[in-house]
Amino acid sequence: MRPKPTRALLSGAAAVVSLYLLAACGGTAASAPGGVGTSGASPQERSRIAPAKHGISRPIRISGRNPVYTQEALEAGIEGLMVVKCVIRTSGELTGCRVIKSLPYLDQEVLDATRTWRYTPVLFKGKPTAVDYVFNLRFRLPPRPPPQAVAPGPVP
Template sequence: KFIAPVQVPEQVKPEEGINLGVEGGVAGGVEGGVPGGVVGGVVGGLPDAPAPVTQAVRVGGQIKEPKKLKNVNPVYPDIAKQARVQGVVILECTISPQGRVTDVKVLRGIPLLDQAAIDAVKQWVYTPTLLNGVPVPVIMTVTVNFKLS
């Protein structure tokens, strides 16, 4: 049950602790918005952008292998030629966001040919690999063939 006041106050004081925002505002504004804000904006702003990728991602699925822009053939070591050693060296490489080979690890090697393969691959240059439109480091496997003629 409500009872009407005996005397109506001329002005009602706002309660302490309630944020009434900025007086006035603009047509189409949002309650709790920022003065001079963006038309069509939302309270609280935009959601955070995805965190930048700092660890290398592996080629596969949505991550496409970068294209090689610069190839350097390995120098066949004399001792390997004399021993008639030939075959395939398989390497795991990390490609920087700029397309440079920064890290090389031998997955399957031939002792007399491994270093020649590593030295050549470290000079290769690739197109940057993009993830959500941003260049990222990528890990991929490469093979280097050594064949005597």
């Protein structure tokens, strides 16, 4: 039985670490610096990849839910940075998401949340283009409520 998740405090949900265009601009996945993978891309998209340059619009999330803390992660006091890499397709759908840097008890919850995300397409030279995109997700535990004051009373 899966525990009921609790809301997470999440910041920096979409920072680019490496962005490579899967476009008709020459090059191959093997020639991309750092060996950037394109597992979520179609074979046609994988055949053409080029480094990102000026004239590229940044994707903006338009729908989807934020990941939430699982009960296990809350109880274990898990905080930190999780890194997930996906392909943002020309339709704005995310595919091929995989965890690059994990946090205990949160991997599946984050992957489930990314399946609901939709983005504006990335434009390169005015045309929608599929891109590899790296998301940095920072998890911070929610603040604990202050201890309740007990009114002094007679000592029995």
